[in-house]
Amino acid sequence: MQEKSGIILDVEDLNIRFDTPKGEFHAVKDVSFRMRREKLAIVGESGSGKTQTGRAILGLTQGRISAKRLAFHDTSLLGLDAAGWRQIRGRRIAMVMQDPKYSLNPVMTIGDQLIEAGQRSLAPGSVRSRALEMLEAVKIRDPLRVFNAWPHELSGGMGQRAMIAMMLMAEPELLIADEPTSALDVTVRLQVLAILDDLVKTRDMGLIFISHDLNLVRTFCDRVLIMYGGRVVETRMARDLRAATHPYTQGLLACSPEIDRPTRRLATLQRDPAWAEAPAAAPGAAPADTGS
Amino acid sequence: MIEIQDLSVIFGEAGQRVVAVDGVSLRVLPGESFGLVGESGSGKSTILRAVAGLIDHWGGSIRIDGHPVGRKRSRDFYRLVQMVFQDPFGSLHPKHTVDRILSEPLIIHGLDDAEARVRAALDQVQLGPSFRFRYPHQLSGGQRQRVAIARALILSPRLILLDEPTSALDVSIQAEILNLLDDIRRDLGVTYLLVSHDLGVVAHMCDRLAVMRQGALVEVASQGDLAAGALREPYSQQLMLASKGYDRAVVNSFTDT
Amino acid sequence: MTTISWRDWLLSDTPDSRWQARLGRFYLGWLTFARNPLGMLGLAILIVLVLCALFAPWIAPHNPISGELGDRLLPPSGEFWLGTDQQGRDIFSRIIYGARTTLFIIGLVAVTAAPIGLLIGTTAGFLGGWVESVLMRLTDAFLAFPKLILALAFAAALGPGLENAVLAIALTAWPPYARIARAETLAVRNSDYLAAARMTGAGPLRLLIGHIMPMCIPSLIVRVSLDMAGIILIAAGLGFLGLGVAPPQPEWGAMVSEGREQILDQWWVCTYPGIAICIVSLGFNLIGDSLRDVLDPRGS
Structure with missing residues (x-):
């Protein structure tokens, strides 16, 4: 059923709660979305729940997850056991974190880390050649040098490329990237995005791109979920983002300074507590009917 | 306000020397807001720190308000020049209250009426008196940066150095802080030297800007040039296009770094 | 004002005065400390120790200095709760009075060794250069000797006596504090808030x-409270070797030493002071562990 409609991930009423000394913290509230093999952005400011949503898909959040449905193809990700997760994590869904400095193992060479990532799903003889192939796929000019390099010998952009190469070793169907380019310089950032773009196109992969940068997401992704206070307040096609109707989205768009439209004063965001409370009934929120 | 002639900063020992700033000269006029833009390793923050007197092994000459400054700065220097740091979580002493952070400069410089001055400074950054006795951990990122700005203002300096003042903040908070900085400049007529990697921020805040790359100055342009896309050097153009968002054609056009 | 509103006042996010802010911070630390039952046990042990020292004359049923020779080496009984030693003195009373000695030693060591270490470590870390080299090599030289041996050498050179024992222990206790203080200083030295302070x-x-x-x-407070157990043991060790307190005065280590000839027949003579040393050392360890959670959140 689901395969036919091309839905690879189906999330319905996802809730994540944390127990804190000050009581329960409801980090993610009734988040629902479905995605195909597309570039889906989850955008929000700090504390919006975007990172927790991404981590919940891989079962990596520390909080308590509850949902009506959290399914990858036909596999429910709710209550999966350790063996079940091993089938999913890294093989079918992979994740790229913000800063390669902290997500690469400092005491292993890049090559060893790539091989380790591919070991379980590839034949022993082909792992090494595949690792070099993947380094080439992320546009690293001298794959052999990077293969033998230690993480500290790589620049930020190079490290992030190596990280993406590692995540691609097992040919995942879905890649979750949590602020993958925030630690990078602008030009390097765009180069890394171009690599991700190509991979989505050529390898038929889904990408969840978690970011705080509305402008970047507008130009890079296909579809955007905007989160505020744990809730999805609006869902839009990226190209229509400027036509957003929710006051939060409008406010975010208006308050970022732009090079070619200098203003005397930046608009500021007047926050409305109701955004985090009211059910996400903003117009244009019909996730299943949009997308490629 | 600032005249920098042939400034060079070299880090490291003889074996592994890194030229962080390589013969940079620039002038910032009184009352102007001047931006330094560049990617990491371009030397923009190093220039700021050399002007602030936080690094002492630089070559060349720095004149502030017409007077040359040396390696060590006098106490009076800090009544003229103040700085706001990038990370509001790192620039406030975790064990000092806002009150102590703001009154310490007054004590050091022997200024009287500390009570009123602290209140006025908090007022200026739109924080009420209820913030006065809080510790930094009781403040949000935006509130901390306001306290840092209040600390920079409390000695009534004429030049304020801004080191990526909003890069650690959410965009909506960034807008508030940038507006606040703009108001302060208009009200007090101070000069800003702003360092940022974000061309949008520089375009909004600065009258003129300098593009830096690998320790060298690439070009100096005006706000109008930037808004009109009329930067001369290919690198500045590339930086500008890259800042406007993702565009496949732009990426393909990059000359390799 | 009810107790609830006191709590709210202390935990307020908008304090009205310096004192409220400071007390609030202290109270928050106390709440964290109080959550750890083992830490509270350690604190209880410390309080009992202090009470014993303060009210020794009222608690102790017998004279700790002189006893009846007729009462030599009596086993624990209704009259002598923990028995008597070879001079007929009540061991319970001597342990109670011994708390004064113990408290005196650790208190004095803490207020001398910790500030010395702090001063040397922060100065070395902050100034760097040759000052750091000289100070830290000196520290290393002290660290190269086992603590007890060094304390023994100092105590032997200075002669027996409580003050000299304290001095000897303090002289050996500061180097680790200097190392910690220097390490912390190096972490702080390049921080933005220090640069900001320079800019003022x-x-x-x-x-x-x-x-x-x-x-x-x-981190120094944590380390000192963890070291207290060791200091008590060194003090006891010096007392045991006759380099601590002058004889008639009760000191736990010396008491263990005096009882060692009768350890098989009259086991109580050295066992009970030994247990006292154990309990107090344990108490300080528990406090130190719990303080670490309060003061040094990096570990947790």
Whole structure:
């Protein structure tokens, strides 16, 4: 059923709660979305729940997850056991974190880390050649040098490329990237995005791109979920983002300074507590009917 | 306000020397807001720190308000020049209250009426008196940066150095802080030297800007040039296009770094 | 005012005065400390120790200095709760009075060794260069000897006596504190808040005392309270070897030493002071562990 409609991930009423000394913290509230093999952005400011949503898909959040449905193809990700997760994590869904400095193992060479990532799903003889192939796929000019390099010998952009190469070793169907380019310089950032773009196109992969940068997401992704206070307040096609109707989205768009439209004063965001409370009934929120 | 002639900063020992700033000269006029833009390793923050007197092994000459400054700065220097740091979580002493952070400069410089001055400074950054006795951990990122700005203002300096003042903040908070900085400049007529990697921020805040790359100055342009896309050097153009968002054609056009 | 509103006042996010802010911070630390039952047990042990020292004359049923020779080496009984030693003195009373000695030693060591270590460590870390080299090599030289041996050498050179024992222990206890203080200082030295403080025109002394030392003190407090157990044992060791307190005065280590000839027949003579040393050492360890959770959140 689901395969036919091309839905690879189906999330319905996802809730994540944390127990804190000050009581329960409801980090993610009734988040629902479905995605195909597309570039889906989850955008929000700090504390919006975007990172927790991404981590919940891989079962990596520390909080308590509850949902009506959290399914990858036909596999429910709710209550999966350790063996079940091993089938999913890294093989079918992979994740790229913000800063390669902290997500690469400092005491292993890049090559060893790539091989380790591919070991379980590839034949022993082909792992090494595949690792070099993947380094080439992320546009690293001298794959052999990077293969033998230690993480500290790589620049930020190079490290992030190596990280993406590692995540691609097992040919995942879905890649979750949590602020993958925030630690990078602008030009390097765009180069890394171009690599991700190509991979989505050529390898038929889904990408969840978690970011705080509305402008970047507008130009890079296909579809955007905007989160505020744990809730999805609006869902839009990226190209229509400027036509957003929710006051939060409008406010975010208006308050970022732009090079070619200098203003005397930046608009500021007047926050409305109701955004985090009211059910996400903003117009244009019909996730299943949009997308490629 | 600032005249920098042939400034060079070299880090490291003889074996592994890194030229962080390589013969940079620039002038910032009184009352102007001047931006330094560049990617990491371009030397923009190093220039700021050399002007602030936080690094002492630089070559060349720095004149502030017409007077040359040396390696060590006098106490009076800090009544003229103040700085706001990038990370509001790192620039406030975790064990000092806002009150102590703001009154310490007054004590050091022997200024009287500390009570009123602290209140006025908090007022200026739109924080009420209820913030006065809080510790930094009781403040949000935006509130901390306001306290840092209040600390920079409390000695009534004429030049304020801004080191990526909003890069650690959410965009909506960034807008508030940038507006606040703009108001302060208009009200007090101070000069800003702003360092940022974000061309949008520089375009909004600065009258003129300098593009830096690998320790060298690439070009100096005006706000109008930037808004009109009329930067001369290919690198500045590339930086500008890259800042406007993702565009496949732009990426393909990059000359390799 | 009810107790609830006191709590709210202390935990307020918008304090009205310096004192409220400071007390609030202290109270928050106390709440964290109080959550750990083992830490509270340690604190209870410390309180009992202090009470014993303060009210020794009222608690002790017998004279700790002189006893009846007829009452030599009596086993624990209704009259002598923990028995008597070879001079007929009540062991319970001597342990109670011994608390004074113990408290005196650890208190004095703490207020001398910790500040010395703090001063040397922060100065070395802050100034760097040849000052750091000299101070830290000196520290290393002290660290090269086992603590007890060094304390023994000092105590032997200075002669027996309580004050000399304290001095000897303090002289051997400061080097680890200097190392910790220097490590913390190095972490703080390049921080933005120190750069910001320099930008206010603050001189080196103000930076050192007002900005750097407050960041070093928490880990130092933790280390000192963890070291207390060791200091008690060294003090006991010096007492055992006859280099501590002058004989008639009760001191736990010396008491263990005096009882060692009768350890098989009259086991109580050295066992009970030994248990006292154990309990107090344990108490300080528990407090130190719990303080670490309060003061040094990096570990948790």
